[in-house]
Amino acid sequence: MINLLHQLKKRRMELGLKQNDMLLRIGVSRQQYQRLESKGNPRLATLELIANGLNSEIMLIPKEKRSAVLAALEECAIDEQNPDSQCLDNTESQPKKKKSLSDDPWQGLLGDSS
Structure with missing residues (x-):
């Protein structure tokens, strides 16, 4: 899970986005997103929402x-x-x-x- 959370953070930073920007992109507050990125255990629906907000896809x-x-x-x-x-x-x-x-x-x- 840590690798996935690291990938989310890396992708957000590649796009030049701050955690505050995620509110407008996916409807998650900075505090919620920060918690998710640092030690979260998101549901699949939340991961799909975040991936979409980061112009990304989830793949196995x-x-x-x-x-x-x-x-x-x-x-x-x-x-x-x-x-x-x-x-x-x-x-x-x-x-x-x-x-x-x-x-x-x-x-x-x-x-x-x-």
């Missing part, structure tokens, strides 16, 4: 595929600095060369041909 990743998923995410993070990146999201005006991870997070990792 099979342990045996974790390193491949992390490597793919790192590759896209590096590619974001490259204008010819193959990891463009749906908001980009350039055509995608391959599906983004948000469209198909498992692309090829599970042995399928897509």
Whole structure:
């Protein structure tokens, strides 16, 4: 659970949001959000609400595929600095060369041909 809470905090900070900002994004006060981020045990519905407020998705990743998923995410993070990146999201005006991870997070990792 600590890893998940750390990920929530990291994502919030990546977006440049303060705990106060979560009130407008998901309807949770700063005090409630601070408690949740530091030592909370949120319900699944609360996690989904927070993920949505942080422009994120909750996923279950099979342990045996974790390193491949992390490597793919790192590759896209590096590619974001490259204008010819193959990891463009749906908001980009350039055509995608391959599906983004948000469209198909498992692309090829599970042995399928897509």
